[in-house]
Amino acid sequence: MTLFATIGSQTRDAVRVLSAVGDRFSGRSIGFGMRVANVAGRFAEYRELDPETIAATFYAGALNGIGAVRVVIPYDASPRAVEIAGWDDPPAGAAIAAAMQIFPAATADAIRWHREAFDGTGFPDQLRWNSIPQTAMTINIARAFVAALETHGESGSPRDALFTLVEATGGVYSLSCMREFRTFVEAEADTCLAAYEPRQHLRDCDPHALIARICAEIDARQTRTAGRGDRLERIVRTILDRVGDPQYEADAIAFAGRLTALARTGNDGSADDVFTLTRLGLEARAERAVATAQIVSTGPAFAPFAPILAAVEEWYDGSGLPGHVAGAAIDPAARVVAVAVAADALGADSLTSADALRRIAAAAGTRLDPAVVDAYLAAGTKA
Amino acid sequence: MTELKEKTRRVAGSRLLDLFLERSIESVVDPFMGLPTHLNYLKRHGIKVDGGDLIEWFVRAGEGLVVNDFTILREDEVAAIVEGSPGCVYPVDMFRAWDGVFFSSEQCQYLGIWHANIRNLRSDGQTGLAIAGLWHVLCYWLEKARNPDEMPDIPPSELAWRYIRETERLVCANNARNTVRRADFSLTLQASNAQCVYLAPPGRNSATEVDARVWMWEAWWQGDPYLSVERYFRDTVFGKRSDRASYDDAIGTVLAAAESFPYVVLQTRPRDTGRFERIVKAFRPQIETVSPSPDETYIIARK
16 A cells, blocks of 8 residues: 555645535535635636735635534534524634635635625624625635536526526625626636636645644544544554554554544534444445545545545445445455544543453454454553 | 715624634623624623614614623514504604605605614614614615616515514623613723723714714614714714824823723724824733734734
8 A cells, every 4th residue: 555655745635625524514515615716716816816815715715614614513403503603614714724824814814704795694793895805705706606506507507607696796795796706707607617726836734734633623523532533543553563564554544544534524412433333323424434535535645545435334244335345355444444443432442441342352254354353452452 | 876985994703702712801892882793793702792882773783782682583573663564654754855865765664664663672682683684774775776787676675574584693692791882982981890992993084974874874763864973973082083183182081991901902904003002002011913914903902
C-alpha cells in the first residue's frame, strides 16, 4: 500500500473534501459546495473583482456548509429548535475557516454572513441592505441558484433556475447584485457551472492536518467520541506493530481511521455505533461508510482512501454491506480499521474492559478478520 | 421619491459575541441600540443585555426582540393585525399625507389599519414583534417604489403576514432580566450594572440625515405623518454637534458616564479610528483596537 505516496501538498484537494463534509452535514448532496464555489467564483470574476476577493468568494462558497459540523443539535430538539440551531451554522463556519489560516482574509466573513437577507430577515445577525458584504451576498445567490438547478433536475436550465431567484429580489437578494447576476447567467449560461480555479493560491499548509482537524471537530460533537481519532490511531498502530507486515502502511491506515469520522452526522446522545459488532443498524453504518468514501473521493489526492473507507462495514464472512465482500477480498486496511473502530466504540481502547475484549474475540471470523483480532488481543495481553 | 441610505452601519451580534467571549464578558448595555437585532443575537447566546434609544419604535421593537422571552403571535392574532376586521371603523385617512408621495392609497389605508390593530394586542412583546415585522413591509414598499419592475408585487396583507412571522422566530429566552428603555444614554447607563458598554454612537449629522425608513416608521408609530425625529436629539448631549469639537465633547460625556463599567467597546470606522482612540484614551488608558474586517473597527477599553 502506498497511500501517502500519492499525496503531495495539495491543499485544494483538502478544501474539496472539507466542502463535501459541509455538504454532508448541511444535508446537501455531495459536491453542492463546490458547485456553489464555481458559480460564485465565476460570478466574482465576471464582476471584475480583485483576485483576493474572487478567491475569498470561491473558498467561502466551497465551505458554505462547513459550520454545521460544529453545531450540535439537542437530541430531543423540536423542529423549531433545530431550525434555530441552524442559525449558528454560518458563524461556526466562519470560525472554522478563520482557524485554518490558509484562506484570504475576507473568506471567514463571507461565510459568516452568506445567509443574511437583503431585507434583514436572514441569519445569524439580521444584517440588512448594504451592510451585507458583496462576497456574502454573491454566495447566497450562487447557493440558491445551484439549489434551484438541483430542484429542476436535468431538465432545468440555468435560466429556469434564475427565474426562481428573481422572485426573491429585494427580499433575500440585493437588487444590484441580482441585476448583475442575471446579466452574468444570460451571458455565460453555458459555462457558469463549469469548474473554476481561482488564480490566487492558498497559503501553504499540511492538507492532512486540515482534514485531521475537521475529523476532530466531528468527533467532538459527541461526548462519547471526543478524541476518537487519536484513540483509533493508537489502536491501529498497536495492531500493525503486532502484525509486522510491510504491506500495511501504518501512517496511512491510522489516517484512514481518523477519516471514518467524516460522515458522522450524529448529534450528542445518539448511539449510532454502539452495536457495531451486530447487524442492528448495519444499513445506516454502511451508508455512512459509503458517504465517507464519496467525501474523500472529491479530493483526488485523498481518493486512494475511498476503497478502505467504503469497506469498513464489510463483514469477514461476506454478510456485510455495501458489497457483501468476504475474507481476503476485503481491503486489508479496512479490516484493520474495522477492528479499531469496533474496539473504540466498545470502550476497549484502554484494554480494561474484559467484556469488550470478549465481544471482539467472539466477532472474529464473522464481523472481523480473525488475524487482525488476534493481533489486537495479543497486543492487549502483552500490555 | 425619498432617498434611502445606501450605506448601512454594520452592527453584528455574532461579531460582538466573539469579542465578548474572548474577554469573558457576560452582560452588555447599549445606550444607542437602534433596532436591537444584535442584542437579540447576544441574548440568544446567553449574554444579558440592556438597551436604550430615543426613538420610540426602536424601543417598542426591543420589547419584542430583547425583553420578551416567550410571547409569540398566534396565527389568528397575526390575521387580526394584517387585515381590517369587518364592522370596525379604522383611521384610514391618518396617513393620507403620504398618499401619492411615497405610497399608494391602498398602502396608506393599510398603514392606518395596522396602526389601529397593533394597539389591540395583548402584550408589549407582541406589539414589539408586530412593529418590527410591519417595518419590513414599509422597507419593502420603499424599495419597490424605487425599483418597481424588479421586485414582485405582493399584496399588503400577505407581505405583512410573512414579515411578522419572520420576526416571531426571534423570540428566545436567556434566563436574564433584559431591559430596553426610551431614554438618553445617561439614564440607560445609570440603570444598568452590565460588565460592558457597547457604543455605536450616532453619526455627527444623523439627526438631519436619518434614514427615511427610520423616521417614517417612528412617524407611523406616533400616528403623525409630519413628525421629524430631529427634535428627539435637540435637547440631548448630541444636540450641538454641527462641528467636530462639539461632537467629540459629546462622545467624551458618554465615556465619562460609562466610567464605572469594566469594559467599553466602541465601534467605529477605519477613517475615524485614530480620533476615537484619542478620545477613549483620555478616559481609559488601556485600549485595544480590533479590526476584524475593513468595515469594522472596535476600540476595546478596560477599566
